[in-house]
Amino acid sequence: MRKKIIFGNWKMNGTNASLERFLETVNANLKGNDVVAGLAVPFTLLATGEKHAGKVKIAAQNVHFAANGAYTGEVSIEMLQELGVKYVVLGHSERREMFNETNESVNQKVKALLAHDMTPIICCGETLATKEAGQTISFVNDQIALAYKGLTADQALKTIIAYEPIWAIGTGKTATAQDAEEVCRAIRQQLAKLYNETTANGISILYGGSVKPDNIKELMNEADIDGALVGGASLKADDYLALVDYK
C-alpha cells in the first residue's frame, strides 16, 4: 500500500526561531496516524529543522547535482547529508520559472540524490496557458518522462511526485479534487508505460496548489492522490496540524 505523505513547503519564509517554535507545537500535538509528515525549509533552517524534527521529516527545497566545485551559491548533497537531511524537493515551478531549473537538471539531481540514498520529491505541473490549450496531460507526462530518464524501476520506486498546477499555486484556486485526480491518474499511467503497473502503483503522487485544512480531506479521498505539498497553509502550526491530521 502506498504511503500517505503530507509535506509543507515554507518556500522563502521563516526563521530558525520560528521553525523551532513551530516544530515544538507540531510535535506536541501531532497524531500523524498513517501519514508521513514533512516540511521543506530554506537551507539556513535545515540544521534547526533536523535538531527539532521529532516526527516531522525535514526536506531541502533544492540541491546541486555536482559533488562539489565552483558553483557559487549552491549546496551539495554531501552538505545536506551532513545535517541529516533525507528529502529534497526538486523542480518546483518557482525554481523552473525564476531560476532556470529544467527537466534535464531535475533528472541529473534525481540521479544524484538516489545515488546517495536520498528521496527526491519531483514537482511537475502546467501553466494556465497549457491547461487552456488542453495540453495538461501531455505536458506533465513529458516532464515525468524526462525526470525519470535513465532510472530503473527500483530507483523510480524511491521517488515521490508532486503534481502542482502552476495556476493553483498561491492563488486560492485549487484544482477540483476530480481535476487533480485526473492528472494524478494520468501520471500513474505514464509511470506504468515507462515501467510497469507494479512500479506505477508503488510511487506516491502528491497534489499541491492552494491545499488548505478545508479541502485536504476531499483531495485525499481520491484514489491516485496520495498526499499533498502545501505552501501557504503550512506556515502556521495549527493549519499544518489540521492538514496532517486530516482524518
Ligand SMILES: O=C[C@H](O)COP(=O)(O)O
Ligand atoms: O510547494 C507548494 C506549492 O507551491 C503550493 O503552494 P500553495 O499551497 O501556497 O498554493
